[in-house]
Amino acid sequence: MKKYVDLHIHSTHSDGSWTPEMIVERAVKYELCAISLTDHDTASGNSEAMEFSKKLRIDFIPGIEISTKWCQGRMHILGYFIDYSSQAIVNLMKELQESRRQRVYKTCEKLTELGKPIDPAMVFEIAKNSKSVGRPHIANAMVKLGYVPTLQTAFDLYISHNRPAYVPRWAPEPQEAVKTIHSAGGLAVVAHCPVTEGCMKVIDQTPALGIDGIEVFYPPHKPHEIAKLKEFAKIHNLVITGGSDCHGLTRGEPLLGIYKVSCEVYEGLIARHNTISQNK
Ligand code: AMP
Ligand code: ZN
Ligand code: FE
Ligand code: FE
Numbered sequence: 641m642k643k644y645v646d647l648h649i650h651s652t653h654s655d656g657s658w659t660p661e662m663i664v665e666r667a668v669k670y671e672l673c674a675i676s677l678t679d680h681d682t683a684s685g686n687s688e689a690m691e692f693s694k695k696l697r698i699d700f701i702p703g704i705e706i707s708t709k710w711c712q713g714r715m716h717i718l719g720y721f722i723d724y725s726s727q728a729i730v731n732l733m734k735e736l737q738e739s740r741r742q743r744v745y746k747t748c749e750k751l752t753e754l755g756k757p758i759d760p761a762m763v764f765e766i767a768k769n770s771k772s773v774g775r776p777h778i779a780n781a782m783v784k785l786g787y788v789p790t791l792q793t794a795f796d797l798y799i800s801h802n803r804p805a806y807v808p809r810w811a812p813e814p815q816e817a818v819k820t821i822h823s824a825g826g827l828a829v830v831a832h833c834p835v836t837e838g839c840m841k842v843i844d845q846t847p848a849l850g851i852d853g854i855e856v857f858y859p860p861h862k863p864h865e866i867a868k869l870k871e872f873a874k875i876h877n878l879v880i881t882g883g884s885d886c887h888g889l890t891r892g893e894p895l896l897g898i899y900k901v902s903c904e905v906y907e908g909l910i911a912r913h914n915t916i917s918q919n920k
Pocket of ligand 2: 650655656887
């Protein structure tokens with residue numbers, strides 16, 4: 641029987657709806673042979689996922705998906721085989737958490753200037769049981785203070801992108817994310833590698849960034865785009881990866897076990913990791 645893998649999955653540790661345990665259970669149910677947990681900007685779900693993967697006998701690659709600054713937008717960089725307790729990862733996560741806290745202060749300042757005063761302490765109190773503080777907690781405070789009727793209204797009128805109290809989130813440079821992943825013993829891969837004409841420039845620059853691979857198999861990628869990316873990977877000696885980017889029930893249909901990536905992709909990634917580990 642042909643075996644499949646999924647190397648791009650989000651859990652409740654970032655914005656997915658399934659816990660790492662639920663993800664492992666589903667992967668086993670769908671008879672996948674390997675998975676990786678790639679939560680946004682956090683590696684905190686890896687120990688739970690690792691524990692259940694061992695219990696249920698499925699291969700597991702510890703991972704992360706780091707958002708980085710790139711031109712006007714973001715480049716997402718996946719880290720595979722990371723030592724998630726390494727100083728490099730712990731420091732990056734601390735830096736990201738601190739920048740989220742600073743963003744709460746700045747957003748509250750803006751809201752106060754707009755005549756909707758909010759004490760940041762209230763936002764932190766609301767967020768005290770969450771893994772990280774974010775805009776939904778600010779929206780919640782605004783509802784509690786009677787400034788807006790719903791969380792959605794807070795976003796629509798004040799804190800979503802281009803609204804008056806929006807504050808952009810800090811993100812590292814791509815080079816910094818790659819360096820962190822490498823320091824943690826991992827491989828750095830450009831997530832959902834862009835294929836549109838305007839973005840080809842981005843791809844052209846990736847080898848200079850020290851990237852090890854590109855994510856080629858990704859639900860929206862069409863066969864001709866996959867072929868183009870494969871060719872690019874071959875020319876630049878980049879490893880190719882793939883996954884569903886499943887967020888459980890929070891973003892469209894959950895594709896874990898449905899979007900199929902061949903086990904050969906996983907084997908290629910392991911081979912690249914072994915080569916790099918041996919050369920150290
Ligand atoms: P943050 O990480 O602090 O930027 O917050 C991101 C979260 O805010 C997302 O995961 C969504 O849950 C929520 N969010 C972002 N934009 C909107 C929006 N326009 N409407 C409703 N919720 C949003
Ligand atoms: Zn996400
Ligand atoms: Fe992404
Ligand atoms: Fe993702």
